[in-house]
Amino acid sequence: MAIRTLVWGENVHEHLNKVVHDTYPEGMHTQIAKLLSSDANISASTATLQEPEHGLTEAILAETDVLLWWGHRAHGDVADEVVERVAKRVWEGMGLIVLHSGHFSKIFKRLMGSPCALSWREAGERERLWVVNPGHPIAKGLPAHFELENEEMYGEPFSVPEPLETVFVSWFQGGEIFRSGLTYRRGAGNVFYFRPGHETYPTYHDDTVGKVLRNAVNWAYNPNNYPDITEAPNVPVDKALEPIVARGQGLHSAGEEGFK
Amino acid sequence: MAIRTLVWGENVHEHLNKVVHDTYPEGMHTQIAKLLSSDANISASTATLQEPEHGLTEAILAETDVLLWWGHRAHGDVADEVVERVAKRVWEGMGLIVLHSGHFSKIFKRLMGSPCALSWREAGERERLWVVNPGHPIAKGLPAHFELENEEMYGEPFSVPEPLETVFVSWFQGGEIFRSGLTYRRGAGNVFYFRPGHETYPTYHDDTVGKVLRNAVNWAYNPNNYPDITEAPNVPVDKALEPIVARGQGLHSAGEEGFK
Amino acid sequence: MAIRTLVWGENVHEHLNKVVHDTYPEGMHTQIAKLLSSDANISASTATLQEPEHGLTEAILAETDVLLWWGHRAHGDVADEVVERVAKRVWEGMGLIVLHSGHFSKIFKRLMGSPCALSWREAGERERLWVVNPGHPIAKGLPAHFELENEEMYGEPFSVPEPLETVFVSWFQGGEIFRSGLTYRRGAGNVFYFRPGHETYPTYHDDTVGKVLRNAVNWAYNPNNYPDITEAPNVPVDKALEPIVARGQGLHSAGEEGFK
């Protein structure tokens, strides 16, 4: 069965800014989903901020294997309840690919536990992404480096936790570098941050970017899951795997729930 | 100058439960601070939930190098605003040592970005902690293993992110194991989770536990800091380190703040 | 195409020790290959120390996707040249699963860069393996824990580098614990160390152990590769991606090889 992939787009600047609209007339989310659809192993659909529950209901998330997230201007408009719901699904095993300005999305900050800040410059300068981990599945079939002639600059320090693995590092024309492809695991959920994708440039029309995203979906998909990850079960003394006898005095009566 | 260390205690069960009261008549926080004070390099004070702002005002945190956190029953009573304040100080460089049931504290879950759940049993059983990373500073001067004759059992899976390093793993009499000493870094803040410390047992009267905590304070102390970690500065084109000319069309006017 | 999997067995104790012979009459390697063959995605063959070049010729390795390694008494008899050859294939993308006493094999020590020592006891005691990372592909379909009623004990500290991820931790009846499932990446090669498998016990007749090994082969297989990982190419000035002019005085004439 194909990987059920949902591309979430904020879908705001496409309607406010002529450059963005002209570059992505059907919305960025639609174009990103198109990039994915050339992989027969991926079945891509879309959701946007404006839909009820931002298109991220329990039912929809339950049938999503990998979620891609593009947001920028309206991070604050995403409901906290939806963010918690998405986080839980990631912990349970849904992959998450966070794109570009999504570094400041509520969901990414929620999962990282750190500010996720960086420096930036919007000058349409050249970005060159280097593959620093050529054996990583996300780098499969990529050249040693590839260029985006016009991109926003993101500069270090990028205040995220040390990643599981670093896949890409970017060189910028104006003199900065950035760790532009980072992997994490949270519970059973594989998380990938991928830097490029400023809305005023045609980044999601680029073939190599498309290949990275398709690789990332395949990597992020976890056939395994972890449905009870938020539970903290009590193991009664008489169910202990090795015979023990309760000693000392406790706080809890038998079978009582723990404090959360 | 000594490491300014603050022991935060929930200070609830000491007043509700006779066993806890008898074990820690001056409060667990006071006893933990006593364990630390045998190290001349540590200057320990205490704060509790019941104080204004839980004793964790901006001014107090600004003068704290390392914070220890013991909470259990009243995790939900800690104000979200204080949790954010503590998180920010950790990112800026304050060390944080989270003890036992603090795995479910708001601050630990906030920094981990994962559920931090586990299984448990309150049977006063034997716990034996093994040093799996004998070269780690937190293990300095410890024996290869040490025992707590009566402890609560915590069992895996412990749903935390993969740590920077694993220092201790516990063996339990009833048949479980647990990764009982884990390190993380969030921003400039060193974070250590240390498992033992159930309130009905005399764990914080144990000499070896004291040594672990003193080592942990010394390790967690970061003479470096990172005061602007939450800022996301714009770098104007004319301040670029290499000469560039703005190209294409942007979203932002010159000098404008980014979206958060 | 199925994953081309090679099970390497030292094949010594099977011929010297009656217990080992009776437990594994066709050799441990044969029994391990049988465990794998129930997975239609795996095509398993075997090789042994006694074959020319230990059955690990360039040609054979070139057609191997994942190698499993069981050795104990004869680690020193493995030719250094073959060890280097295997290491190079791992870096290029071949998966490697190191079993039990293979912790002291030349190839594992070569890839870890550390002593890989541990403590041990041969008492046929109970080992209980806990899944500490239930979302990991190697843990797919496993129970929360499983037991081997008779195993050799391995105790910490296990002097290996901090792993990429810890999948299993073992509880031993005699009071020890051990990190019994650890993942690493070296170049493009996924490496998994799995603890159980002492030759005098029927560990490789256990269904759950079989499931772990099949999962591990599927995880270790990397469809990506990194064929030129040992090369250190010079990039001439006139091939630089951004125009530069050579400045200062250098050591090397144009086009000269670097020092290795």
Add this chain to the structure above:
Amino acid sequence: MAIRTLVWGENVHEHLNKVVHDTYPEGMHTQIAKLLSSDANISASTATLQEPEHGLTEAILAETDVLLWWGHRAHGDVADEVVERVAKRVWEGMGLIVLHSGHFSKIFKRLMGSPCALSWREAGERERLWVVNPGHPIAKGLPAHFELENEEMYGEPFSVPEPLETVFVSWFQGGEIFRSGLTYRRGAGNVFYFRPGHETYPTYHDDTVGKVLRNAVNWAYNPNNYPDITEAPNVPVDKALEPIVARGQGLHSAGEEGFK
């Protein structure tokens, strides 16, 4: 007591190449030691390839807390026995700072277990090092970035294992990037790789480079140690921490050594 620091220099090009000689008339090792000596907490001495046992006898290493390594042309001339001796001291707790072309030294490759290859260009181009981990002790007191106007380029992929933490990433004028400050731990030994330092440029006369090296020595120093890291002790049944009875048949007689 000051950190006993030994700067090891290959000391070859200083005598063969006029540029190197003029830049480092007393040898690169001497100049690096000078950079360190401004820190009262560091006591620096030197050793070279040409000394008996390369100046790295058992006695000298036993009194060394942190070793810095600069080599290039003569990697192959370092005796394997000395390399093993240094590796053992690192595992036991000696810090190791590997400089520039030392990426291909026997000792670094030995500890990494991977090829440690990279691409390169000797064009005296501009290198700008960015601090990506500003809270790390090695980054203490550094600016956000610093430049070396003339350096050799090293390009990715750098075939080393994923580091414990990434501290610096370099931007190069010719279009490449490089992870130029990486930390590892092997046993009790802290290892830091620092990229700059080509012998024909005055890198070790740079103030900021000096600060990095002094910070790195302070970071690499481990007051803890791990003297028995290569031992694999047998734990007899009658010394088990929990009472057990030997079951099944074993390979080893009581008290026998294990196979290595």
